[in-house]
Amino acid sequence: MSKIMKTRILAFLFILISTSVFGGEPFISQPQGDPWTQQQLLDPAELARVLKNPKLPQPLVFSIGMEAVIKGSIEIGPVMRSQSLNLLKEKLTKLTKNAQIVVYCGCCPFASCPNVRPAMALLKSMQFTNYKLLNLPQNIKVDWIDKDYPMND
Template sequence: MIKNLKLLSLTLLMGTASLFAKAQNPINWTEQQLMEPATLAQTLAAKKDVPLIISMGPGALIPNSVDIGPGNEAENIAELKTLLASKKKSDKVVVYCGCCPFDRCPNVRPAIAALKEAGFTNYSLLNLKTNLKTDWIDKGYPTTK
């Protein structure tokens, strides 16, 4: 009985640790895949070689961006995959959310995972470390509103 109780306790402890690890959402991009906001703003201003810009957050406020919706919702990831199916694997793609800091953002990781799964090779995550307001709007970069 005590042996079974210990086994049950260990199983519950490991399950809880697993849930905690999942909640931490490990980073699935590299430092080289981060695009600085100033770089994207300059590209938009030049109107040359503008990448496919995808908003995976609550709204598309960056000009030329496609509003997919929050990446933590399965139907939005399905919509992203449909969009990506019509693109070349080498097309330049920039994903952003901006709802909160990366360590808490539930939306960018599923989008990055979908790009990887689809075999895309030239994608970036817009480096909105704090949020869209602080790292884009407050810096005077262009918005749709």
């Protein structure tokens, strides 16, 4: 069994366990596969460059994980939970379909992250045309904080 498969099974078990641990708080069913293309992955260095230059068009950055670490990002909460996913949907409903949107979690690598797939699947289903997933291969510490990229206070 490949390492990625093992990690996915672990992540699935985790969601099952969490459902019982967190007292039945509603969890969404995870989309199958990766609902994004290689072109939709945004390099953190590129986002940092844009955030540091207010003259450039600024994207709307949504934290769809545990904490809004990135400067100016909007905290939605972990969208593995239906309450947070509904909040994201509510925010997105107010935007035009070509709005520049970036989502990130950063808890862990994509293979074991329970939040990136629901967020990207939602953006796709709502037919947005200009959205990206921040490419944090390891986590928000290694790929953002340790590089001294802009952070919320």
